[in-house]
Amino acid sequence: MHIFNIFKVKKEERWLAFVMLAVFVTFNAMVIASHYHVYTMDAHGGFWSIFTKNFRMSGYDCWSWITVSGGRIHFVTSRHPLYLTFLYPLYLLNDWLIQNVGYNFAVYFMAVIIVFSAFYAVLFMYRVFREVMELRRKDARLLTLLLFSFGHVLIPTMVPDHFVVSLMLLSLTLYITGKKMKKGQLLTAWQSLVLTFFTAGMATSNGAKTLLAGLFTNGKKVFTVKFISIGVVLPLLLLLGIQQSQYYLLEVPQQAVVSHIESETLKKNPQKVLEHKKQRDEWQRTHLGQPVGDGVITKLMDVSTPRIPTIVENFFGESIQLHQRSLLMDVSWERPIFVEYNWSVNYIIEAFIVLLFIVGIVFSYKQRFFKMLLAWFACDLTLHLILGFAVTEVYIMTSGWAFIIPISYGYLLRQLSMKWRKVMRVTLIMLTIYLWIYNAGQTFYYLMS
Structure with missing residues (x-):
């Protein structure tokens, strides 16, 4: 399966793909148009306030907009080690455009990424139904449309978060491994490296699914020195190296600046800052589930929510x-x-x-x-x-x-x-x-x- 053929739109896929493309473009345009003037204004140093006050959709984050606008990193890079890697070059380009044009293109850059990912998620899922499961064309189209009609499969196709990118990569993994199973072929160590690198790079939990895909595709043959070293260990080491490099080069210096700004804000108006923190803490205590503990893992676990x-x-x-x-x-x-x-x-x-x-x-x-x-x-x-x-x-x-x-x-x-x-x-x-x-x-x- 040649890599470029994967991204080629086949004749039977065209009407489905381009109808869905029109849907995705329309909804992304609506998201941008909802607060067009504030989303595109030059507000160097104030992007966090602009986006967080105006963008609210079900808890999806707008951190990518903020990163591409001003270089600020608000998401946890250890859980999304590759996300910053492709956002930061966009920030450098956008920063140059802001300085020369006075217009923030961040929402457009992210819209291109989101629409691209949604478009190919549609294609890969259609191919799973059509080529892996060998369904009739009309049934493959119907089930693809059904999937994207789900509320929170549709919403990620228009919000500036990583979820639809993850969907594209997971559907690509399903397509490739499904074809391998069907033909009785093995997933090579190098193919596992690429899939694991990108899926785990976008969200570490996705990496576990890709490794499971390799296990189900290759069976016991996955337990070879070559496959484990190249297809499992190497991509994880690469992601760790990328994340740590970004952390010390970008996040640590930024944290020092943010801490200084927060301390200065607290000095200027301590009552307002403390009151805001008190209200937020009270809301989260009374409206959100309580974590098991304060540890790195236990603070992410919640057993109190029914x-x-x-x-x-x-x-x-x-x-x-x-x-x-x-x-x-x-x-x-x-x-x-x-x-x-x-x-x-x-x-x-x-x-x-x-x-x-x-x-x-x-x-x-x-x-x-x-x-x-x-x-x-x-x-x-x-x-x-x-x-x-x-x-x-x-x-x-x-x-x-x-x-x-x-x-x-x-x-x-x-x-x-x-x-x-x-x-x-x-x-x-x-x-x-x-x-x-x-x-x-x-x-x-x-x-x-």
Whole structure:
């Protein structure tokens, strides 16, 4: 599989790809237009306030806008070691443009990255359905459209965060390893190096999924000195070296500057600073789950947030159907952890989607490719629902696991009789149309209000 052929749009993919491209461009334009004048103004030294005060969408971060605008690093680079690597050159270019044109292009640079990633995520997922699972064209298109109709698969295609980039890389991994399994070929050590480097570089948890993909593709043959050293250890060492270099060259000097600014601000108006901190701490204490401890790992774990409403309202709820109340609000600022739907039909649809997913698992679990997906899904369940990482806003992680749902539907379609296949196809068409109208409509309303 030649690397350049992967990015070539095939004839049968064109109408789906370019219709979705128009959707992604439209929504990204709406996000930018929502606060166009402040997003594009030259505010050297004040970008953090501009973006954090005006951008709020479900807890997704706008740190990339801030980094590309002013070079400030607010995300945790140890969890996203490669993210800064491709943002920083954009900052250098944008900084030059600001100085010479007086206009901030950060939102446009990120929009190009987001739209590019969303576009190829569509293509790679379509190819998984079409080439790996060997579904008919219309079924592959339908299931691709269904996936991107999910609330928090659609939202990452327009927000300046890493999630849709991760989705593109994970779907690429699914496509490559799925084709390998189908042909009875092995994933080479060098292919594992590239996939692990980029997936783990974008989000370290994704690296575990790529390593699992190598295990399921190669079986016991993955345990060779060459594969482990080149395909596993080397990319992790490269990422560690990149992250540490960036940390000491960029983050440490910046932390010193930020600490100085904070201390000066505290001296100028201590009452205001302390009152703001008190209000934020009180909100988080009363509205967010409490961490297990103060350690590096334990502070990320939350066992206090109840899991049943999390599963109903957030994991399978908000992830797929946006709630009408507290629409796209941020749980760190104004959204309650749990929001109920206004309409009973939302719960009926959620129950139907989950029930059909369970049926799909029953029909799919013997497939080696689907066993790999179940292992990936188990990682997400363990990380978020058992350990409690980001459990209070678990829906923003949807794009990292939700593809298992339409894939299970695809295997179910393959094994049904002709009569029941037609029934299911019509049902999925109706479900897809409903979710697109509902979630895209909700998002449009939010951005326009």
